[in-house]
Amino acid sequence: MTTDPPAVTVGVDFGTLSGRALVVAVEDGRELGTAVHEYTHGVVESALPGSGSRLPPDWALQVPQDWRDVLRFAVPRALAAAGVRPEQVVGIATDFTACTVLPVTSDGTPLSEVAGFAERPHAFAKLWKHHAAQPEADEIVRAAEESGQGWLGRYGGKISSEWQYAKALQVLREDPGVYAAAERWIEAADWIVWQLTGEENRNLCTAGYKGIHQDGGYPDAGFLALLHPDFVDFTAKLEFPLSQLGTAAGKLSAQAAALTGLREGTVVAVGNVDAHVTSAAARALEPGHMLAIMGTSTCHIMNSDVLAEVPGMCGVVRDGVVPGLWGYEAGQSGVGDVLAWAVRTCAPHEYVAEARRVGVSVHELLTRKAAAQPVGGHGLVALDWHSGNRSVLVDHHLSGLILGLTLDTRPEDIYRALVEATAFGTRMIIEAFEASGVPVEQFTAAGGLLKNTFLMQTYADVLGRPINLLASEQGPALGAAIHAAVAAGAYPDIRSASAAMGRIERSVYVPDPARVAAYDRLYAEYRTLHDHFGRGGNDVMHRLRALRTARES
Ligand SMILES: Nc1ncnc2c1ncn2[C@@H]1O[C@H](COP(=O)(O)OP(=O)(O)O)[C@@H](O)[C@H]1O
Numbered sequence: 001m002t003t004d005p006p007a008v009t010v011g012v013d014f015g016t017l018s019g020r021a022l023v024v025a026v027e028d029g030r031e032l033g034t035a036v037h038e039y040t041h042g043v044v045e046s047a048l049p050g051s052g053s054r055l056p057p058d059w060a061l062q063v064p065q066d067w068r069d070v071l072r073f074a075v076p077r078a079l080a081a082a083g084v085r086p087e088q089v090v091g092i093a094t095d096f097t098a099c100t101v102l103p104v105t106s107d108g109t110p111l112s113e114v115a116g117f118a119e120r121p122h123a124f125a126k127l128w129k130h131h132a133a134q135p136e137a138d139e140i141v142r143a144a145e146e147s148g149q150g151w152l153g154r155y156g157g158k159i160s161s162e163w164q165y166a167k168a169l170q171v172l173r174e175d176p177g178v179y180a181a182a183e184r185w186i187e188a189a190d191w192i193v194w195q196l197t198g199e200e201n202r203n204l205c206t207a208g209y210k211g212i213h214q215d216g217g218y219p220d221a222g223f224l225a226l227l228h229p230d231f232v233d234f235t236a237k238l239e240f241p242l243s244q245l246g247t248a249a250g251k252l253s254a255q256a257a258a259l260t261g262l263r264e265g266t267v268v269a270v271g272n273v274d275a276h277v278t279s280a281a282a283r284a285l286e287p288g289h290m291l292a293i294m295g296t297s298t299c300h301i302m303n304s305d306v307l308a309e310v311p312g313m314c315g316v317v318r319d320g321v322v323p324g325l326w327g328y329e330a331g332q333s334g335v336g337d338v339l340a341w342a343v344r345t346c347a348p349h350e351y352v353a354e355a356r357r358v359g360v361s362v363h364e365l366l367t368r369k370a371a372a373q374p375v376g377g378h379g380l381v382a383l384d385w386h387s388g389n390r391s392v393l394v395d396h397h398l399s400g401l402i403l404g405l406t407l408d409t410r411p412e413d414i415y416r417a418l419v420e421a422t423a424f425g426t427r428m429i430i431e432a433f434e435a436s437g438v439p440v441e442q443f444t445a446a447g448g449l450l451k452n453t454f455l456m457q458t459y460a461d462v463l464g465r466p467i468n469l470l471a472s473e474q475g476p477a478l479g480a481a482i483h484a485a486v487a488a489g490a491y492p493d494i495r496s497a498s499a500a501m502g503r504i505e506r507s508v509y510v511p512d513p514a515r516v517a518a519y520d521r522l523y524a525e526y527r528t529l530h531d532h533f534g535r536g537g538n539d540v541m542h543r544l545r546a547l548r549t550a551r552e553s
């Protein structure tokens with residue numbers, strides 16, 4: 001007797017450096033096939049594609065065609081790898097880094113693709129890690145404090161330079177022509193759904209966490225006018241009915257079917273954020289269960305039935321992760337990125353050659369060399385702020401610090417000190433939640449950094465708590481596939497789909513008491529440096545940042 005081929009969904013995760021498509025069995029979340037497509041232009045940080053004109057410090061742009069190419073190349077390859085036919089696919093969902101935001105025309109065309117704008121930097125998509133709008137973010141916070149905006153507390157008292165308003169205000173100030181031509185200002189998370197269905201759609205997750213949409217609305221015109229007279233109608237570029245997560249945004253258009261190899265009419269789920277969608281994959285939806293998605297950056301996502309204003313959190317949004325609960329987000333803007341910096345700048349040629357000879361990454365080589373020494377053996381304490389501080393200080397013009405360097409310090413010592421510093425940063429965040437009355441009862445990790453077992457054990461020792469793992473290397477894509485199953489009607493809601501399709505391994509890393517005690521002492525040193533350089537003890541980091549100039553080539 002022949003059995004029907006299994007119903008599947010496709011999750012497409014748009015990360016910082018690449019897009020990954022994953023084919024998942026609706027019945028139990030089995031991962032049947034996957035494919036990755038690296039963005040051709042990667043992260044545009046030093047010079048504009050085409051013209052080659054140099055970009056100032058702290059810029060980070062992306063090229064929308066790179067994202068379309070993920071749909072074109074990774075989706076069909078994932079279907080082929082899974083041995084799945086298009087008619088088995090009942091739904092597709094995407095997730096994106098956020099706040100990755102772009103100016104588009106009324107039909108969704110990116111301004112960077114419109115004649116006359118291809119050589120204007122502000123016409124391009126601003127990646128989440130574009131930190132050049134810090135002055136604008138500082139002004140937004142000042143104006144919100146002085147005018148008593150109630151929504152400021154929902155973001156821990158700070159609005160990030162990474163989010164929609166600071167980035168848009170920077171465009172208005174530096175290229176008003178691009179600002180005026182931007183009929184819509186849209187998250188890439190929604191823009192990619194628009195490419196799939198042919199119609200605009202907006203999700204409540206990015207609107208809430210990155211677009212200051214609280215209690216049913218955006219900041220009012222009176223507040224926006226405080227920032228710039230021409231900013232008064234900015235939210236008109238955002239206004240659109242917001243869709244609940246896990247619902248259908250529409251059906252796959254004929255054009256998108258040709259692009260992806262899927263059937264026209266396949267259900268397309270509402271867009272979502274790479275971190276928030278992963279909670280469903282990790283079965284981390286219940287209150288008090290914190291999920292850390294550890295990659296280029298780390299995002300901390302946790303639901304609660306308690307509404308609190310946690311200092312320095314990225315935001316709290318009703319239904320922001322799952323309907324019926326308050327979804328909290330915190331984060332560290334540089335984690336894998338900071339370690340990549342160490343690999344690029346601290347590893348000597350002989351280390352690179354050794355890694356190649358042994359057949360491991362330089363990350364792995366540095367980790368192996370660093371792992372043996374006792375806690376504190378390197379005599380270093382670092383601040384993990386090479387990409388600024390997202391939580392709890394929300395200041396992207398802070399910078400990294402390594403204290404204790406001597407002539408004996410080795411590259412692996414620096415690498416390990418930075419691993420420890422990122423763990424200390426996570427501990428600061430957990431303590432901020434608990435001090436504000438939002439308990440953190442479970443900690444689960446997901447993301448590309450799970451491959452580093454030493455790093456994960458260090459986190460268990462620094463946090464002093466066991467660490468669960470999301471048992472998938474494709475957490476965001478699995479989460480998106482789960483949302484697609486709900487949107488296609490295979491499950492009544494995200495919770496039941498997560499219970500059936502999600503995967504978690506509990507207490508994979510358990511803290512070692514001796515190392516916990518040793519790290520408590522190092523953490524006290526970290527906190528002293530954190531508060532001194534991050535809370536006004538010495539403003540030297542801002543003074544040094546002001547002296548930085550545009551990078552040559
Ligand atoms: N063995 C490793 N140990 C620690 N970090 C690593 C290792 N290998 C890669 N990385 C870091 O992982 C990050 C990429 O994370 P990943 O989750 O794959 O991508 P994304 O952040 O785009 O979702 C990079 O910043 C890279 O420096």
Ligand SMILES: O=C(CO)[C@@H](O)[C@@H](O)COP(=O)(O)O
Nearest residue numbers: 016097098128275295296297
């Ligand atoms: O900020 C968020 C989510 O709010 C992330 O999309 C952003 O930090 C990028 O995440 P990755 O480190 O690229 O996975």
